[in-house]
Amino acid sequence: MGFFDRIFERPTKSKDMAKERLRLVLIHDRSSVSPQFLEMIKGDLIEVITRYMDIDERNMNVNLTKDEESCSLVASIPIIRVKRGTG
Numbered sequence: 001m002g003f004f005d006r007i008f009e010r011p012t013k014s015k016d017m018a019k020e021r022l023r024l025v026l027i028h029d030r031s032s033v034s035p036q037f038l039e040m041i042k043g044d045l046i047e048v049i050t051r052y053m054d055i056d057e058r059n060m061n062v063n064l065t066k067d068e069e070s071c072s073l074v075a076s077i078p079i080i081r082v083k084r085g086t087g
Contacts, residue, residue: 033064045075054080 021035042062049055056078063074 038062038064041073045077049077051083053082056080 042060045062046055046057046060059078061076065072065074
């Protein structure tokens with residue numbers, strides 16, 4: 001089914017886009033990182049990881065969390081398949 005999802009990819013709903021923007025604004029409020037900076041990190045992660053794996057970019061989630069002592073970048077990246085012979 002993943003193959004057909006990629007071929008007949010539905011456009012992102014405005015509700016989903018607004019939700020993503022709100023999530024990025026909330027992350028920005030919790031840290032000193034701008035939403036644009038977080039998107040640049042996400043783009044770089046996609047660029048590097050796709051050299052070795054096919055991933056589901058639409059369901060990829062990158063978050064910046066911060067507590068009193070530290071800040072963490074947490075990425076959930078669904079892997080479709082590992083590319084063979086990339087080494």
